[in-house]
Amino acid sequence: MSTTWFITGTSSGLGRHLTELLLERGHRVAATLRDPTRLADLAAQHGDRLWVRELDVTDTAQLREVVGAAFADLGRIDVVVSNAGFGLVGMAEAFTDEQIDLQLRTNVTAAIHLARAVTPHLRAQGGGRLLQLSSQGGHMAFPGYSLYHASKWAVEGFFEALAGELEPFGIATTLVEPGVARTDFASKSDVVPHPPAYDGTPAVQFLRADADRSATDVAGDPRKMAEAILAIGELDQPPRRQLLGSDAYDNVIRALSERLEAARAQRDLALTTDADDYTGAHA
Numbered sequence: 001m002s003t004t005w006f007i008t009g010t011s012s013g014l015g016r017h018l019t020e021l022l023l024e025r026g027h028r029v030a031a032t033l034r035d036p037t038r039l040a041d042l043a044a045q046h047g048d049r050l051w052v053r054e055l056d057v058t059d060t061a062q063l064r065e066v067v068g069a070a071f072a073d074l075g076r077i078d079v080v081v082s083n084a085g086f087g088l089v090g091m092a093e094a095f096t097d098e099q100i101d102l103q104l105r106t107n108v109t110a111a112i113h114l115a116r117a118v119t120p121h122l123r124a125q126g127g128g129r130l131l132q133l134s135s136q137g138g139h140m141a142f143p144g145y146s147l148y149h150a151s152k153w154a155v156e157g158f159f160e161a162l163a164g165e166l167e168p169f170g171i172a173t174t175l176v177e178p179g180v181a182r183t184d185f186a187s188k189s190d191v192v193p194h195p196p197a198y199d200g201t202p203a204v205q206f207l208r209a210d211a212d213r214s215a216t217d218v219a220g221d222p223r224k225m226a227e228a229i230l231a232i233g234e235l236d237q238p239p240r241r242q243l244l245g246s247d248a249y250d251n252v253i254r255a256l257s258e259r260l261e262a263a264r265a266q267r268d269l270a271l272t273t274d275a276d277d278y279t280g281a282h283a
């Protein structure tokens with residue numbers, strides 16, 4: 001069955017692969033991106049099945065306008081994919097206020113506004129799917145990526161709550177959590193030089209090893225990831241979260257196991273702070 005998808009950040013990487021794959025399979029795509037000329041080749045091949053609009057997701061007025069136009073022009077949109085994002089890399093103290101603001105506006109605030117903008121349309125049409133690109137880095141954290149992790153942990157929290165709000169309307173949400181993938185992500189990241197005081201620290205060593213890794217040390221095949229995202233969007237009951245890549249699977253299992261063990265170890269002290277007349281009824 002042919003379905004209609006709305007995707008942000010379709011110029012490269014996962015967004016571009018997903019757009020290509022959907023069009024190859026006969027689906028319809030509302031593709032948004034900062035530079036629409038980047039999709040000229042697909043527009044020439046696929047005609048009416050590709051609807052393209054310029055969208056910088058940090059421009060909230062433009063985002064609302066483009067979402068409204070997509071639903072008005074296409075009628076039903078079955079799956080919305082909030083994919084646009086980038087990485088800010090370096091030591092937290094070295095970032096400028098503007099760099100921090102842009103990271104959070106792009107990866108968090110825009111994702112929140114997109115979800116809010118599409119919700120009334122999805123409700124009105126009786127349901128839909130909302131896929132948010134998070135990351136393995138929404139569960140754990142590498143030094144040197146503090147603001148990127150802050151952004152992905154933030155979308156995880158937002159969608160965790162949103163899922164419970166939207167399920168009664170037949171709107172299913174999935175946090176897609178890839179490991180490292182062979183996209184333009186690293187080359188488009190904003191890498192900030194570390195202050196000399198950090199020379200030789202584990203964080204700098206980690207970033208150096210990260211930068212030195214060879215292509216075959218990166219697990220994620222973006223075309224295969226796009227295949228998986230397409231499959232999730234077609235499920236009757238999609239999962240609230242889906243890891244992609246063996247690195248994501250291993251790192252997240254390790255991180256969650258360690259946190260569970262650490263949380264259990266806190267039981268005795270945690271229970272000492274309850275009020276004497278606490279009932280536990282609303283926990």
Ligand SMILES: NC(=O)c1ccc[n+]([C@@H]2O[C@H](COP(=O)([O-])OP(=O)(O)OC[C@H]3O[C@@H](n4cnc5c(N)ncnc54)[C@H](OP(=O)(O)O)[C@@H]3O)[C@@H](O)[C@H]2O)c1
Pocket residue numbers: 008009010011012013014015033034035055056057058083084085086106133134135136177178179180181182183184185186188
């Ligand atoms: N690659 C990985 O290792 C990895 C791992 C986990 C999660 N992810 C997540 O996967 C998503 C896609 O990343 P990718 O790996 O496919 O990287 P990518 O090739 O760099 O693609 C990122 C896309 O986001 C777009 N974008 C960035 N800022 C934007 C803005 N303000 N408005 C509109 N579009 C904007 C870029 O457009 P421009 O061409 O205009 O810059 C590009 O189309 C991101 O959310 C990323 O955090 C990636």
